[in-house]
Amino acid sequence: MSIELVICDCDGVLVDSEIIACRVDAEELGQRGFPDYTLEIVLRRFAGMSQHDMIASIEKETGLTIGGDFARAVERRVQEAISTDLQALPGAAEVIGSLALRKCVASSSRPDKLDLALSVTGLRKYFDPYIFSSVLVDRGKPAPDLFFYAAAQMGVPPQRACVIEDSIAGVTAAIAAGMPVVGFVGGSHCSSQHADSLLALGAAAIVSHWSEIPDVIGRLN
Structure with missing residues (x-):
């Protein structure tokens, strides 16, 4: 079955x-004992997870x-950094647009951070209004709920959706959803x-630049 939908992590x-985000998390955690x-x-264990789930894991x-x-506190510091320092990954706008x-x-x-990041980098126009946050589902990544939700909202069967993910939690979620996943390591x-690590979890391919993605998706079809 051919790929009809590309689901991108942000x-x-x-x-x-x-x-x-992970640097701010680590700094705040250090300051709080x-x-x-x-x-x-934080990068290895919690990248790609919601902050709620990270906090729950650490407290447990x-x-x-x-x-x-x-x-x-973290949200305020991250939003300040995003507003001044955030960049789109090289080639993302060109490839997504084409x-x-x-x-x-x-x-x-969360929706406010997601909106800020996509707006600051000029990427929102390529996806609006199809921008989904984990607050919309009961379980965030590594559970598959968000990817199932996104595919359902787009009217596409899960097996026809290709996920682009950089995190262990995200790749795990995509595999659980039965979606082919491309591991992105350009961040x-x-x-x-x-x-x-991403290949071991089941990523179908690994890319380090957005320019590689069209060919990889073509091979998945």
Whole structure:
């Protein structure tokens, strides 16, 4: 069955924001008495997950409460950084604009952060109004709920949707949804081992630049 829909993650796929968000998370965690959750750990374990799920995991592991104002503090700092520093990943606008397929965004980010990131980088016009946040489903990535939701909203069977993802949580969610997934490792947060991790989870291919994506999708058809 041919690919009809491309579902794009946002952070680390369309925009180079994952490193910004994870750095702020790690700094805030350190200031609140969680020094073991370094930037490296946050990137490896929690990139692609909703902040709600990250907080729940850390509090379960440590038996400690992070604080009710953590999310607001992080959101304020991340939005400031996005407003001034955020860039689209090279080639994203050109490739998205030229793809003769339906397109949408499915992201773990909250709607306000997602809207800001896509607006600041000029990418919103390529997807609007098909921009879906994990707040719309009961379970975020690595559960498949958000990808099922996006495909249903677009009227496309899951097996005809191709996901572009950079995170372990996102690739896991796409595989669980029965969707072919392309692992994107072009973000500044990706380590040299990241490609192997995504392949091991079941990514159909790995790309490091948006210019590679049309050929990869063509091979999946």
